[in-house]
Every structure is written in C-alpha cells, then in structure tokens.
Amino acid sequence: MAVDDKTPFLQLPLPHAQNNSNEDVERLRNAYLMLDAFAEALSIAVAGKAAQNHQHEMDTIIGLIDALADKAAKDHQHTLESLTDTDVAGATNGHFLKRVGTKWQPGTVQPGDVPSFEEAINARLPLTGGNLTGSLMAIDRLVAQATANGNAHVWLRNSVGKNRGLVYWDRNSGAVSLRVYADDGNGNDVAVGSLVLHADGTLSFNNNTVWHAGHKATAAQFRAGTTNTVLTSDGVWAAAGYVGLSGAAGSTLAAGTYAPNFGAGLNFHNVVAGNITIG
Known part of the structure; x- marks a missing residue:
C-alpha cells in the first residue's frame, strides 16, 4: 500500500520513496488535477477584483450619493436660528447668549451669572454705609457733600463708635461749625463746645462772639x-x-x-x- 504523503496547505499528493512508481504516477496525476482546479478557481476569483490602481466614479459606489445628499457642503455656514437649541429672535446689540432651561437665549449678564462675583463685590466697601478699616488717603481733596435738604457732616468718633467731634456745614445759615461731644453720664453724646465760623466772617465760641485784632x-x-x-x-x-x-x-x-x-x-x-x- 502506498504511503499517502501530502503538501501541508493544499493537501496535494506527494511521491514517497517507499512507494512504487506506478503508485506515485497515479498520485501525481491526481495532484496535477487538483492544482488545475485550484488555479481555475483562483483565476475566476481574481477576475472579479478591481485593479490595484483603479478609480471609482461616485455614482458607481452603491448608496454613496444618497448618503451625501443629507450632508452639508464643505463651505456651508450655520446661523444661530438654524440650531435646534437656540432661540435668538429677540437678540439686540449688546446681548449675550445665556442658557435658560433647554435653550440658548439672548440676555444681559447679571451678577449671579458670574461665579463668585457677588461675593467679591460684597467684600468691597459699598457706596453708602459700610466701615473702612485702616488709613484713608485722599489725594488732592476729600469732599463731604450735602444732600439737597441736608447739611454736610464729618463725624469724629472714638474706638467704640461714640461721637466725640463734628465738623459740619449748615445749609440754612451757611456757617461751618466745629463741635466737641462728651458723655453726659447716661451714655448720651452731648455737645459741650462749639466753634462757629459764620457766613459773614465773624467767629463765635459757645454762642459768644470771638473778638480779634479787627475789633x-x-x-x-x-x-x-x-x-x-x-x-x-x-x-x-x-x-x-x-x-x-x-x-x-x-x-x-x-x-x-x-x-x-x-x-x-x-x-x-x-x-x-x-x-x-x-x-
């Protein structure tokens, strides 16, 4: 009985030293027939393939034209109105886009829109009220301006906030006064001395006219x-x-x-x- 030796990939019959010639001749014939069938199948398969450097027209690629029809041109531009999550119908100059609910809408920036902005502003001295600690340097001038129906005041206080001095302008008389305050013993700040420069240029201390060289x-x-x-x-x-x-x-x-x-x-x-x- 012939030794049935074969190639490792196509399993084609191979001659063997122990086989008789008539046995291997038949085996070789079968091997040639198998190679012919393999070559035929390979030729048919390669014939259905494109060349290595071939080119396709776009319309020869199945489904490509339909797929591109739903895509935007390479040089296209979008407007805000065309976006699905915007509503900018009321936008005017100076508006910013703010996210409100599920839409970007025009609006102005509020203090609460900026993280930590309100905390930073609240840490600063307000225009009215508030306390300033440390020294205050006013270059050129320091102004205390009266309101339409009031006087101009600059108060001097001690470390616990008690009034101890006052410089003020009286809108009715036009006089500028310097007053000294003291505690009346009951916790009340009362005026104990007053030096007044009157609008006519005269000077009085505690309601007594101060005479000078001009007198x-x-x-x-x-x-x-x-x-x-x-x-x-x-x-x-x-x-x-x-x-x-x-x-x-x-x-x-x-x-x-x-x-x-x-x-x-x-x-x-x-x-x-x-x-x-x-x-």
Missing part, C-alpha cells in the same frame, strides 16, 4: 464810646492824649507849650474817669 478800638472810637470793640493799653494812652479845643481856630502848639485862643470861649471836659481839672 481793636481806635482813640477816636474810645473817646466817642463804643460797645463792639476791644480796648487795649495803647488805645487808652492815645485816647488820653492831646485833644484840640473846639472853636480855638487861633490856637498854636510850639515847643511843648499849648497857646490857646480863647476868643471863642473856654470849655474843659475830662476824657477819662476822674474830675475835671484845669492846671
């Missing part, structure tokens, strides 16, 4: 009698000095001697406290 009486004012000027020692001396005699048109004063002309009469009177004296 100094001259000799003539002192002799005439005045109640709104200040008497000084030089004013007193000048008031007590020489006074020309009325009606003495011919009187002369030479070398310390007064030579009066009594043609118009003689009239003596004192100008300081004391008795009338002729000497």
Whole structure:
C-alpha cells in the first residue's frame, strides 16, 4: 500500500520513496488535477477584483450619493436660528447668549451669572454705609457733600463708635461749625463746645462772639464810646492824649507849650474817669 504523503496547505499528493512508481504516477496525476482546479478557481476569483490602481466614479459606489445628499457642503455656514437649541429672535446689540432651561437665549449678564462675583463685590466697601478699616488717603481733596435738604457732616468718633467731634456745614445759615461731644453720664453724646465760623466772617465760641485784632478800638472810637470793640493799653494812652479845643481856630502848639485862643470861649471836659481839672 502506498504511503499517502501530502503538501501541508493544499493537501496535494506527494511521491514517497517507499512507494512504487506506478503508485506515485497515479498520485501525481491526481495532484496535477487538483492544482488545475485550484488555479481555475483562483483565476475566476481574481477576475472579479478591481485593479490595484483603479478609480471609482461616485455614482458607481452603491448608496454613496444618497448618503451625501443629507450632508452639508464643505463651505456651508450655520446661523444661530438654524440650531435646534437656540432661540435668538429677540437678540439686540449688546446681548449675550445665556442658557435658560433647554435653550440658548439672548440676555444681559447679571451678577449671579458670574461665579463668585457677588461675593467679591460684597467684600468691597459699598457706596453708602459700610466701615473702612485702616488709613484713608485722599489725594488732592476729600469732599463731604450735602444732600439737597441736608447739611454736610464729618463725624469724629472714638474706638467704640461714640461721637466725640463734628465738623459740619449748615445749609440754612451757611456757617461751618466745629463741635466737641462728651458723655453726659447716661451714655448720651452731648455737645459741650462749639466753634462757629459764620457766613459773614465773624467767629463765635459757645454762642459768644470771638473778638480779634479787627475789633481793636481806635482813640477816636474810645473817646466817642463804643460797645463792639476791644480796648487795649495803647488805645487808652492815645485816647488820653492831646485833644484840640473846639472853636480855638487861633490856637498854636510850639515847643511843648499849648497857646490857646480863647476868643471863642473856654470849655474843659475830662476824657477819662476822674474830675475835671484845669492846671
């Protein structure tokens, strides 16, 4: 019996040394027939394939034209209105897109739209009220402006917030006042002193007029009698000095001697406290 040796892939019969020639001749014939059938099948299969460098027309590819018909052109552009999750019918200049529910809609940015924005703003000093700790430097000027129906105030307080001083402008009188406050013993802040610069330029302290060098009486004012000027020692001396005699048109004063002309009469009177004296 012949040894049935075969190729590993196609299982074609192979000659064997132990086989007789007549046995291997038949086996080789079968191998050739099997190779012919394999070559025929391979040729048929290759004939149905395209060349390696072949090209296809788009319409020869089954389903490609229909698939591309639902696709946008490469240079197409979308408008916001064409998007399914937008509603921008009411958009105007300056609007932003905000997500509201399931739609992007036009709107303005609110403080709550920005994460941590409100917390950051609240940490800053407000325009009205609030407390500023530490020093405040105002370059050029610091202004306290009155309201339409109020006065302008700058309060000075101690470390526990009690009023101890006030600088304010009174809209009715136009005066600028500096007040000092103290505790009345019952926890109430009361004014204990006030220095006022009035709109007419006068100055008063605790409702008393403050007199200054501008109120100094001259000799003539002192002799005439005045109640709104200040008497000084030089004013007193000048008031007590020489006074020309009325009606003495011919009187002369030479070398310390007064030579009066009594043609118009003689009239003596004192100008300081004391008795009338002729000497």
